[in-house]
Amino acid sequence: xxxxxxxxxxxxxxxxxxxxxxxxxxxxxxxxxxxxxxxxxxxxxxxxxxxxxxxxxxxxxxxxxxxxxxxxxxxxxxxxxxxxxxxxxxxxxxxxxxxxxxxxxxxxxxxxxxxxxxxxxxxxxxxxxxxxxxxxxxxxxxxxxxxxxxxxxxxxxxxxxxxxxxxxxxxxxxxxxxxxxxxxxxxxxxxxxxxxxxxxxxxxxxxxxxxxxxxxxxxxxxxxxxxxxxxxxxxxxxxxxxxxxxxxxxxxxxxxxxxxxxxxxxxxxxxxxxxxxxxx
Ligand SMILES: [Zn+2]
Numbered sequence: 001x002x003x004x005x006x007x008x009x010x011x012x013x014x015x016x017x018x019x020x021x022x023x024x025x026x027x028x029x030x031x032x033x034x035x036x037x038x039x040x041x042x043x044x045x046x047x048x049x050x051x052x053x054x055x056x057x058x059x060x061x062x063x064x065x066x067x068x069x070x071x072x073x074x075x076x077x078x079x080x081x082x083x084x085x086x087x088x089x090x091x092x093x094x095x096x097x098x099x100x101x102x103x104x105x106x107x108x109x110x111x112x113x114x115x116x117x118x119x120x121x122x123x124x125x126x127x128x129x130x131x132x133x134x135x136x137x138x139x140x141x142x143x144x145x146x147x148x149x150x151x152x153x154x155x156x157x158x159x160x161x162x163x164x165x166x167x168x169x170x171x172x173x174x175x176x177x178x179x180x181x182x183x184x185x186x187x188x189x190x191x192x193x194x195x196x197x198x199x200x201x202x203x204x205x206x207x208x209x210x211x212x213x214x215x216x217x218x219x220x221x222x223x224x225x226x227x228x229x230x231x232x233x234x235x236x237x238x239x240x241x242x243x244x245x246x247x248x249x250x251x252x253x254x255x256x257x258x259x260x261x262x263x264x265x266x267x268x269x270x271x272x273x274x275x276x277x278x279x280x
Contacts, residue, residue: 024038025037026038027041027055029048029051029053029055030055031048031051031053032048032051032053034048034050034051036048036049036050041055045065045265045266045268046061046265047264047265047266052223053224054201054202054223054224054225056129056202058106058128058129058130058163059106059110059111059126059127059128059161062124062161063111063113063126065265065268065269066117066122066159066268066269066272067115067116067124068115068116068117068118068119071115071116072113072114072115072124073113073114073115074111074112074113075112075113075143075146075147076112076142076143076146077107077111079107079139079143080097080101080107080108081093081097081137081138081139081171082138083097083170084171084174085171085172085174087170087171087172089169089170093170093171096132096170097132100131100132104128104130104131106128106130107139108131108140108143109127109129109131109132109133109134109135109139109140109164109168110125110126110127110128110139110140110143110144111125111126111128111143112124112125112126112143112144112146112147112150113125114150114154117269117272117273118269118270118273120156120273120276120277121156122156122157122158122272122276123148123150123151123154123157123158123159124147124158125143125144125147125158125159125160125161127140127161127164127208128163129163129164129165129203132168132170133164133165134162134163134164134208135164135166135167135168135169135175136164136166136167136168136175136178136179136207136208137167137168137170137171137174137175137178138171138174138175138177138178140168140178141175141177141179141181141182142178142181144160144178144182144185144212145181145182145185148185148186148188148189149185151189151194151196152188152189152192155192156194157196157197157276157279157280158189158194158196159196159198159199160196160197160198160199160212160213160216161199161201162198162199162201162204162208162209162212162213163201163203163204164203164204164205164208164213165203165205165206166205166206166207166209167179167206175207176207178207178211179210179211179212180211182211182212183211183212183215186212186215195217195275195279195280196215196216196217197216197217197220197275197276198212198214198215198216198219198220199220199222199263199268200213200220200221200222200225200227200259201222201225202222202224202225202226203225203226203227203228204225204226205226205227205228205229205230205231206229206230209227209228209229210229217275217279218260218261218275219258219259219260220259220260220261220262220271221250221254221259221262221263222250222262222263222264223250223262224249224250224251225249225250226249226250227248227250227253227258227259228248228253232247232248250262
């Protein structure tokens with residue numbers, strides 16, 4: 001039975017002879033598992049060149065995709081959350097916020113900015129899922145409200161890019177108040193006939209879906225995005241029935257009349273521009 005015993009030492013390659021690709025040079029698509037160059041992936045607006053899977057990206061990437069030459073002015077960049085409820089779960093809320101700020105280099109789950117999009121002045125607020133699941137607390141609500149104020153003041157179209165797990169539990173009632181606040185601000189925008197386009201990305205759920213994300217003059221979504229209020233498990237247990245296939249996907253939500261259209265991220269900038277021209 002010696003045939004499976006390794007008689008000689010295994011293949012050893014000295015470290016200096018090993019050839020490895022530098023970290024971050026290649027991107028593997030989580031959907032089709034194929035590999036592409038990170039540069040190619042970036043140029044393709046962070047979508048897979050093989051299967052068009054839309055990678056989850058944050059405000060940094062969206063701002064560089066949408067604003068001309070990536071140039072913009074950020075609004076309320078340093079606003080951070082308080083701790084109105086003295087909330088403690090596995091750790092005190094202020095500690096969790098501080099740790100997340102250090103990890104993500106973000107101040108909260110939304111960033112807002114203004115600049116030119118195809119030479120048109122536009123105000124954009126974009127959520128970051130990395131920051132406590134893109135949860136909507138008082139900072140998110142306040143920054144969105146102020147971004148809408150900026151749109152009103154400058155009479156520029158407003159774009160909201162949502163990616164959120166819903167309300168921030170650590171701020172409880174204060175989170176829920178943001179739904180009313182942002183909705184009331186959007187009503188002012190509508191009264192002034194300033195265009196508002198809401199882009200729903202993967203995932204957009206909870207109190208965000210139940211407020212500003214569904215209040216656009218156009219509500220549009222990225223392909224395959226999960227869009228819903230409660231999660232599928234909660235709904236299944238509540239109604240006691242199995243859910244249809246593709247339930248809560250952007251395509252399903254579009255079929256059932258809750259969206260205007262689905263937009264490929266590569267076409268987003270031009271689509272937004274034509275919507276603004278149409279609405280102005
Ligand atoms: Zn792919």
